Amino acid sequence: MLIYWANDEYKITLFGHTYVRFFPDWYYNLLHIPQRLAEGMAFHFLFMWFFTLNGIFYVLYTIISGEWRELVPKRNSFKEAWLVVLHDLHIRKMAPPQNKYNAAQRIAYTAIIVMGIGSVITGLAIYKPVQFYYLTWLCGGYHFARIIHFALTLGYVFFFLIHVVQVVLAGWNNFRSVVSGFEVITEKTTATVAQSTEDEKAR
Amino acid sequence: MKKPDKHIERPAKSKKELTVDQKINRRNFISFAVFGVLGVSAYEGWRWLYKSPAEVAGITGGTRKPLRRALNKTELFFRRFFSNNHLVKTYPKSMAAKNVRHNSDIGSDSNFNTDEWRLNVVKHTGESLFFSIQQLMELPKTEIVFSFKCVEGWDQIQYWGGVKFADFIEHFGLQSETSLAYVGMETPDKGYYVGLDMPSAMHPQTILAYELNARPLPFNHGQPLRLIIPVKYGIKNLKRIGTIIFSNSRPRDYWAEQGYDYYSGL
Numbered sequence: 001m002l003i004y005w006a007n008d009e010y011k012i013t014l015f016g017h018t019y020v021r022f023f024p025d026w027y028y029n030l031l032h033i034p035q036r037l038a039e040g041m042a043f044h045f046l047f048m049w050f051f052t053l054n055g056i057f058y059v060l061y062t063i064i065s066g067e068w069r070e071l072v073p074k075r076n077s078f079k080e081a082w083l084v085v086l087h088d089l090h091i092r093k094m095a096p097p098q099n100k101y102n103a104a105q106r107i108a109y110t111a112i113i114v115m116g117i118g119s120v121i122t123g124l125a126i127y128k129p130v131q132f133y134y135l136t137w138l139c140g141g142y143h144f145a146r147i148i149h150f151a152l153t154l155g156y157v158f159f160f161l162i163h164v165v166q167v168v169l170a171g172w173n174n175f176r177s178v179v180s181g182f183e184v185i186t187e188k189t190t191a192t193v194a195q196s197t198e199d200e201k202a203r
Numbered sequence: 204m205k206k207p208d209k210h211i212e213r214p215a216k217s218k219k220e221l222t223v224d225q226k227i228n229r230r231n232f233i234s235f236a237v238f239g240v241l242g243v244s245a246y247e248g249w250r251w252l253y254k255s256p257a258e259v260a261g262i263t264g265g266t267r268k269p270l271r272r273a274l275n276k277t278e279l280f281f282r283r284f285f286s287n288n289h290l291v292k293t294y295p296k297s298m299a300a301k302n303v304r305h306n307s308d309i310g311s312d313s314n315f316n317t318d319e320w321r322l323n324v325v326k327h328t329g330e331s332l333f334f335s336i337q338q339l340m341e342l343p344k345t346e347i348v349f350s351f352k353c354v355e356g357w358d359q360i361q362y363w364g365g366v367k368f369a370d371f372i373e374h375f376g377l378q379s380e381t382s383l384a385y386v387g388m389e390t391p392d393k394g395y396y397v398g399l400d401m402p403s404a405m406h407p408q409t410i411l412a413y414e415l416n417a418r419p420l421p422f423n424h425g426q427p428l429r430l431i432i433p434v435k436y437g438i439k440n441l442k443r444i445g446t447i448i449f450s451n452s453r454p455r456d457y458w459a460e461q462g463y464d465y466y467s468g469l
Binding site: 037038039041042043045046049127128129130131132133136142143146176179180181182184 | 227230231234235238265266267269270271273274277281284285286289290291292350352354355356358433434458461462463464468469
């Protein structure tokens with residue numbers, strides 16, 4: 001396996017056969033980014049700050065507000081998540097009972113934080129392999145750090161796609177609750193604020 | 204004149220209690236307004252960055268102004284972690300590549316007579332010194348087997364030999380030059396040039412190399428003398444050194460002029 005950074009040489013080769021080339025020509029042409037390594041790196045080294053700080057603030061917020069309790073997987077989450085997946089795929093009729101987030105969400109939203117930490121560590125290991133040699137060592141060396149860093153990036157793409165599809169499937173009221181922080185449940189004819197998740201849970 | 208009292212007694216507010224629906228609507232409105240404003244500003248922020256003007260071409264060039272600022276600020280942050288005690292990982296000689304990758308000819312592809320070559324060192328006083336390859340080879344030899352890293356992503360374990368830059372400085376009494384902030388190197392044809400911060404240049408693994416795999420440098424690897432600076436990406440490892448200068452401002456740098464980070468340190 002050989003993962004490169006520029007000039008179409010990102011690829012996965014096993015036993016002499018190239019299975020995937022990162023990225024194919026059509027991908028560069030679609031995004032209009034052939035031969036723009038310097039530009040890409042400049043953006044990368046600006047947005048690394050943005051994403052890292054954003055992640056730190058988000059994690060601090062979940063800790064201070066106590067929201068982490070809704071986000072961290074529980075003991076039975078891993079079992080339940082499977083049932084959620086089956087439900088979402090319309091294989092199983094009933095979804096397990098949930099609080100603010102279901103088991104699959106808890107795992108996904110915690111995993112993305114772990115992935116973020118992984119990206120920062122592997123990123124530093126690649127970026128300054130001499131000054132942060134211990135991080136490079138921790139990541140299993142320069143090459144392995146690159147592979148993890150890249151794999152995590154692919155992971156974000158999949159997370160994003162599944163996330164958006166799920167939001168669309170969950171419908172308008174769910175999306176509205178994501179933005180406003182409370183869910184509206186209509187009981188018979190009267191609409192009530194059933195779960196003021198943000199306000200009540202935090203107190 | 205007395206100012207009118209600010210605390211005018213207002214008639215007791217007889218606002219009606221909001222209905223649940225009104226509360227929901229009000230909170231939705233506020234939430235979506237904030238959401239919309241944040242969304243638009245994120246988009247506008249990106250547009251601003253993407254459309255921001257190119258920096259004025261000088262020592263650095265080829266990228267957007269804000270991105271260059273970010274690169275320079277990032278350099279300042281990460282330079283704090285630089286230390287001569289942080290050494291590049293080395294490998295046994297048996298692991299060194301036999302076919303050493305050759306990535307670029309810029310500055311080292313012109314007609315060139317090795318026999319007439321002299322290393323020209325220009326002190327900051329303007330005084331010019333010339334050294335032959337024999338003079339350099341008489342100094343203690345330093346060898347290094349390390350993974351040469353290219354900014355494009357590839358790396359290769361290579362075995363180089365030469366004189367440590369710090370030894371060269373010391374032996375020829377150039378210590379006073381090291382109080383300057385930068386070292387600049389150029390090829391004899393001036394086609395390729397790099398600027399190096401002094402700490403990186405004086406790092407114990409930075410060498411003026413005259414050997415590759417225990418043989419004199421091949422022509423395409425910068426015969427007779429090139430720079431091997433393992434604390435930098437390959438773009439700083441100039442082939443065929445013609446001139447070395449010292450300066451307190453950044454010397455010109457081939458790839459920094461084309462949008463790359465000036466520091467490019469590892």
